[in-house]
Amino acid sequence: MFRNIKTYRPEALIESEKIRSYVESFESELLRGISTLSALAIIQRHPEEGVYGYQLLKELEQETQKTLVIEEGTLYPILRKLERDGLLVSERKESSGRPRKYYELTEEGNKLYYHMIGFFSKLLEAIGPLMEIDIKLPDKKYIYCPNCANKIPQIAGIRFCNICGLNIEGLEK
Template sequence: MIRQVKQFQAEALINSETYRNFVQKTQSEILRGISTVVVLKIINSHAKEGIYGYLLLRELEESTKKTLVIEEGTLYPLLKKLEKEKVIRSERKDVQGRSRKYYFITPEGQKIQNHLMGFFSKLVESMSDLMDINVDLPQKNVLFCPNCANRIDLKDPDSHFCEVCGLNIQNLRFVPKTNNENGDEIL
């Protein structure tokens, strides 16, 4: 974000090289892990037809209102790494006389993406009071494993255990959430 700021007044904090470098480095560290989660989410949303790199970048910029911007020099090594780890796969397609590499999430990649989305959602929710933000996670048809934060789709009647950590979720499926006297959620 701060890297995108091009104009500022001479007395602005951003004009200090120390300030600017610290903020840029910290933002980069935060975005590095988030980028993987979001890239997997976008690829998964194109599960049938796949998505090529340039379109993935545009969709990422659009869906995050240009807050999360990944450079091509960062995206393609990330895609290569994910493919090497068999989280995604690729295939070449000719579209309108142009050969493009389309990316697809693997079944294992879907499980990883689901877990990372659950973890990230619970992380943001748990920090919401510290960060002065309001987070409302979906309650209907979704359960976040209290053991590992995996996001579990409750529409699947055959899911009795968290596929990530093995926790028996049968008793958690239909237990309404209640709050104690401090307002903390109790399962």
């Protein structure tokens, strides 16, 4: 993502309109799913009180050191879609003298979040060596369903993957 185009040299590749638009379109495609996942990750951290749009963006900005930037207005259509799909619920509450819309994960949304994050983690782990990135998954805390990549906490008593129903007994490390 180009943050400070003015400081580039004229011979830089992004001087070409074609290249710039290609890179921007590539990044926007790549970020579409990641933005949704990251928004869910932030919401998941606030299971009791929920989180409102502005707060979500601020936390995202801080956590990713401003690397993952969602254009502010476009966050709300994403949240609306997640709400329509049943992953989120919202409620208008007063906070610091102003009414705000707080989002929380539904039970189904919480399960799907773990599946999505598991799939994304396994994907990163798999493609990591291709790109010379070292990905270390927290294997001691979680197991990843071998069928659907669902991220499952290693807690006694969990016998089945709650996404695909696979029997996961004996997979613990």
